[in-house]
Amino acid sequence: MTTDDDRLAALTRADGPFPLVERTIGGVQLQVFDREPRTLRDAFLATADLGDRDAVVYRDERWTYDEQWSTVVALAHALRDDLGVAQGDRVAIAMRNYPEWIFTFWALQLLGAVVVPLNAWLRAGELGELLADARPSVVVADAERLALLRELDTAALGVRHLVAVRCPDVPDAVVPYEALLARLGDDLAPPECEISPDDPATILFTSGTTGRPKGALGTHRNHSASLLNKIIRSVPVPERFDPDGPPLRPAPSARLVTFPFFHIAGINNLYTLAYSGHRMVLMHKWDAQEAARLVEAEGITDLAGPPFVIQTFLDAVEAGTRDVSSLKRLGMGGSSAPLHLIARVHATFEGRVAPSTGYGLTETTSGVVAIGGQEWIARPDSVGRPLPTVEVRILDEAGRALPVGEVGEIAIRGPQVITHYEHGESPDSFVDGWFRTGDQGRLDEEGYLSLSGRLKDVVIRGGENINAAEVEDCLSSHPAVLEVAVFGLPHESLGEELAAVVRLGAGTTIGPEDLQAYVAERLAAFKVPARIAVVGQSLPRTASGKIVKRDIVDVMDLRGALAAPAPATR
Known part of the structure; x- marks a missing residue:
């Protein structure tokens, strides 16, 4: 019987589709994938062959991969030519999970710009603090966020242009998103841009113990390592691998996206699903009844979210009559899943749907430890084992590694881990490539991680x-x-x-x-x-x-x- 360890070993061998090599990065020896994509720009360019597959669905609106490609390329040219966005510039996105979030993200990655997602639930004052910290030259916002931003003196915060998305009454001096698509339909090639894996790609704000949001500076290497670590869990081992052939992808699926794109799990969904050729189905906001309807209407195979999302979805399924037989996987992340919820997933779907969970943070570019299916049902108190390229240690207060079974602070190392916060806050959290998470846990003899609590407030x-x-x-x-x-x-x-x-x-x-x-x-x-x-x-x-x-x-x-x-x- 082939185990998951056997499958990963076959995929990551030197002549396999996900070869692993040792590289010195920032003075630290790390294990990395030696294959494309090495940047998020490359990840988008790899979608050129996906044609008329559905890429994005929102309510009654649909975009194929060809249509997404044309939209993103036209938008990239407009952001560069009309708004002056250059490589290395920061551009903030403040909106719900609209399709425009996705297209703007990809357009900025083509330009080598740095995407700054802003939490769409914040008040005007909170948004102002983040703008003052990141200093983006452009902010792309929906009508709700635009109204909050106009309470601020954005020009004094370094913002040259505001772009309005899905805004019926665009104020003067604000650029309508539709105006940036004037060249849609022209035969445009993606703008030329040379991007290094260690160039910045995103700044995501995360709370620390000081009360001040800290900007986690994510590089293209961080994101591409995370992308590859996600798809390696769901691709088959090919009988014969051609390194010059098309990229090895998972079988096409449809994912109902519930994590907001300003969250690291949401961004990770965005680029992993697109690169894999999956269909992303978006919601205006979480509604369990609507989610069940979409599973039936769109043949959704994958749904993931915080435990409360999964719990309310199960409530809707059990109380309703929707056909949700297309569903194959239910992922839980963002916070610890109660043990009864794991058993409930198994019982509700009679074992046909595989539950999964994991562990990760903004600083680790989403999940770096994972577990699912029967493995999780057998070990419901664990969040899994490290993914390829990821190292996990348990440290004492002095930073020394603890023996197996002892509880201490979880530390993570790998190419997914950021090297620092933008302004150098909390330098003690980053030592020799290790990120000290502030979470407590223990490792067992087989390498499974269990969480025990938090050191951070x-x-x-x-x-x-x-x-x-x-x-x-x-x-x-x-x-x-x-x-x-x-x-x-x-x-x-x-x-x-x-x-x-x-x-x-x-x-x-x-x-x-x-x-x-x-x-x-x-x-x-x-x-x-x-x-x-x-x-x-x-x-x-x-x-x-x-x-x-x-x-x-x-x-x-x-x-x-x-x-x-x-x-x-x-």
């Missing part, structure tokens, strides 16, 4: 990272608040839910609803605590004065106060 709600310090700073700015602690509480479908304990100053009176409204005016809706306990006594602290969050609920007897969500203003 981050709450993961439905796959979205929330920096506790950022929310604490916001609540602390309220004149009535004297002390505050923000932390996560377990939630059946979201994984974690944000909670806060607030101590008011003497003589002040304010309720949870008022505090929620205060945060909602300043931060994105997903950062508003769902549960708030207002207390009159001091919060428990260590001898050094640090609030002890792990004990706060029990020490202050707050289980009743935090048992149910406070009324939300979202």
Whole structure:
């Protein structure tokens, strides 16, 4: 019987389709794939032979790969010629998962520009902070985000042009997206551009422990390594491989995309599915009933999302009559999957659908550890084994490798791992090619990784990272608040839910609803605590004065106060 290890060994041997070689990159010896694509530009150019296959579907709109090619090439020429976007320039994208997100991303990769995805759930002030940090020359935004951006002095932030997508009333001095497609239909070749694998391709913002978003600078090497590591899991071993032939791809499939493209998992979906020749089916926003309808209508084979997405999808399937027999794979990522959900997937589909999960971060360019099918069902407490080219270690506080079975900080090394944050924040997180994740875990004798917790003060709600310090700073700015602690509480479908304990100053009176409204005016809706306990006594602290969050609920007897969500203003 051929095992998955045997299959990977056959694919990665020297004369196979995914040969592995040792390379010194940035002074660090790494194992890398010695094959194309080596850049995201090359990944797009490889789609030229996919013809009339469906590439992107959104509601009643459809683009074949030929039509996507023409759109992207025309857009690249317009961005360069009309808006002056040059190689190395930063261009921000702020919108829902519209098809234009995909086309803009690829056009910028053809130009060697750096894509800066902006979280579409942020408020104007939060968007302004990211623009000030990244300094993009152009921002491409949908109508909702454009309205927020126009509250800012974008010119003072270095933005030369705003481009409006799906905006019925385009303001003066804003470029309509449609105007950039004036040459669509012309016989255009992709703009010439020489790109190195170590050139920057993206800047994705991630929360750290300081409360300030940090820009993870992703190179073409990071993304191409991640792309190849995804497709190697689903390609067959060819009887004979011709290195001069067409690229080896998985069998065509249809993926319902639920991760937002501003998330590393969403971007990873974008380029991996396109390079593989799959069909991407987009949604305006997550709706489980609509998802079930699309699975039936589009013959969806793959669906992945945070555990709460999968749970609500299962609810819709079990309560409805949709034919979802085309579905083959259900992936769960973004936060830990509860054990009962794995069993539920198996039971709902009677073993016909393979569940899968993994582990990765923005800094590791999406998943670097994976597990699925019967392997996961047999090891439901694991997130899998490292993918090819990926090394995993468990470190103690001094950075020394721990023995098998011991719990410590997870460190990752490989060509997918970024080398630094844009402005050099947290240099201790990057040592000799290793990224110290701030997550805790252990490795067993067979190399399977299990997660044990987090060292960073981050709450993961439905796959979205929330920096506790950022929310604490916001609540602390309220004149009535004297002390505050923000932390996560377990939630059946979201994984974690944000909670806060607030101590008011003497003589002040304010309720949870008022505090929620205060945060909602300043931060994105997903950062508003769902549960708030207002207390009159001091919060428990260590001898050094640090609030002890792990004990706060029990020490202050707050289980009743935090048992149910406070009324939300979202």
